Amino acid sequence: MSTDAIMEGLKQKFASEAERPYSKFLREEGLDVLNAEYVPNLHRVPVKPWARRGGNAAFLNHDASHTSNDCYVMEIPAGGKLNPHRQIYEEMVMILSGRGSTTVWNNAGKRITFEWKAGALFGIPLNCWHQHYNGSGAQPARYVAVTNAPPIINAYDNLDFVFNNPFDFPDRFNGEPDYFSARNDRDHWRVNTNYIPDALTIPLAMAHERGAGGQHLRFSLARTSQAGHLSQFPVGTYKKAHAHGPGAHVIILSGEGYSLCWPDGIEGKPERFDWEVGTLIVPRNAVYHQHFNTGREPARYLAFRTSGSARNSQGVMKCFYSRRIGGDQLDYADETPEMRRMFEEALARNGLEPKMQPAYEKELESLPPRVA
Numbered sequence: 001m002s003t004d005a006i007m008e009g010l011k012q013k014f015a016s017e018a019e020r021p022y023s024k025f026l027r028e029e030g031l032d033v034l035n036a037e038y039v040p041n042l043h044r045v046p047v048k049p050w051a052r053r054g055g056n057a058a059f060l061n062h063d064a065s066h067t068s069n070d071c072y073v074m075e076i077p078a079g080g081k082l083n084p085h086r087q088i089y090e091e092m093v094m095i096l097s098g099r100g101s102t103t104v105w106n107n108a109g110k111r112i113t114f115e116w117k118a119g120a121l122f123g124i125p126l127n128c129w130h131q132h133y134n135g136s137g138a139q140p141a142r143y144v145a146v147t148n149a150p151p152i153i154n155a156y157d158n159l160d161f162v163f164n165n166p167f168d169f170p171d172r173f174n175g176e177p178d179y180f181s182a183r184n185d186r187d188h189w190r191v192n193t194n195y196i197p198d199a200l201t202i203p204l205a206m207a208h209e210r211g212a213g214g215q216h217l218r219f220s221l222a223r224t225s226q227a228g229h230l231s232q233f234p235v236g237t238y239k240k241a242h243a244h245g246p247g248a249h250v251i252i253l254s255g256e257g258y259s260l261c262w263p264d265g266i267e268g269k270p271e272r273f274d275w276e277v278g279t280l281i282v283p284r285n286a287v288y289h290q291h292f293n294t295g296r297e298p299a300r301y302l303a304f305r306t307s308g309s310a311r312n313s314q315g316v317m318k319c320f321y322s323r324r325i326g327g328d329q330l331d332y333a334d335e336t337p338e339m340r341r342m343f344e345e346a347l348a349r350n351g352l353e354p355k356m357q358p359a360y361e362k363e364l365e366s367l368p369p370r371v372a
Contacts, residue, residue, distance in 0.1 A: 022153045034061070043278045044278075052083070053082050054083035054263055055077065057072050064285050068149060068151070073096075076141045081131060086127055088161065089147050090126055092122075093123070096278070100141050119200050127165055128170075168293040190219065192219075200253050211359050238290060242320075242328055248289075249282050250282065251280050258292050260342075261287050296350065
């Protein structure tokens, strides 16, 4: 029996479960839903009017969006503003282009306004009213946002409750004057802030665990249960491959290169996704993936995600340590020769050479033995 025939039979058996409340919500909002696994450039995603929000938008869903998190691109018309809006789910925002401001307030009347420009990162405090304004009368402003709307809408199955709930969360937002001020309160890889003015220029910390001189910074905006991180790796290098749960939205901020994705244990060539500034990649659940810098400047990306990787009993994310000791990270010593050959060829096309040898040698100093 063919694969198509098998899927058709299963499709009929699951037909009554196919449309969840979140699926129905998307359909009734009337927006296009695009595949988020690979979006060549977020700046070029076509958008159309979204009546609820008063701007132009498109949804970007990955393979597990209907149960984990989702993404949308929003465009605010030149000289325009979006409708006042609130929601009982969490949201993280990155400004792709333009400049403007956002006002946030709660039912208690606590209100604050802050300004933003391209590269800014911020979160929407849970169930707070908010309104975005375009600061330019000549050009539209565009942002991308990741939310945990799917499990919330599925759980409550009542849009009036989700979008018109009067409950305030003063522990999340209480009108603090410095709520959206840039902070540099750091704890190792983590910065405690609700607002990052420019994701491209904020300093990162060294992350030797990811290999090849990479840097890393973790954050949770607006005290959300969602999370994000920034990573950067030098010219002529690539990060170690790893796997984790669904919903990590990787947005390229600088550099050029490609990513490889492959299911563990499946033979055949990995799927390759070439990227540039503005590319979005969302690796599938438990799929190994690896990012390669083939350009002439350091490559930096943002990842908006849910809880992400599984953690061990010490609370350490398994995607940060070797498969040889039970983790979900692939050591350089265990990658295939084809990985290195492909990287060398990609660099050569740009007149560059790999700078990975020190990283290969450094890893051998503490490489755990293979487990039979």
